[in-house]
Amino acid sequence: MIKEENNNSLDWVYYVLGLFFGILTAAIITCSFGWSILGGIIGFIFGAVFLNGVVKGREY
Numbered sequence: 661m662i663k664e665e666n667n668n669s670l671d672w673v674y675y676v677l678g679l680f681f682g683i684l685t686a687a688i689i690t691c692s693f694g695w696s697i698l699g700g701i702i703g704f705i706f707g708a709v710f711l712n713g714v715v716k717g718r719e720y
Contacts, residue, residue, distance in 0.1 A: 671711055674707045674708070674710060674711040674715070675704060675707045675708065675711070676707075677707060678703040678704050678705070678706050678707020678708070678710070679700050679703050679704045679707065680700075680703070681703055682699040682700045682701070682702050682703015682704065682706070683696050683697075683699055683700040683703065684699075685699055685703070686698060686699020686700070686702075687699070
């Protein structure tokens, strides 16, 4: 039998972690729902920047 390589992309993990920890950080610092949403957006952006700037081109 031929072994097939698992080429599943795990890029979504960086986005989810950035979103989660952005919400968590904003919620702990401000105790406000509105700022938590903004923190989630900023965390999502940082996750995208990290993925495209730091991790891009690395082999697992």
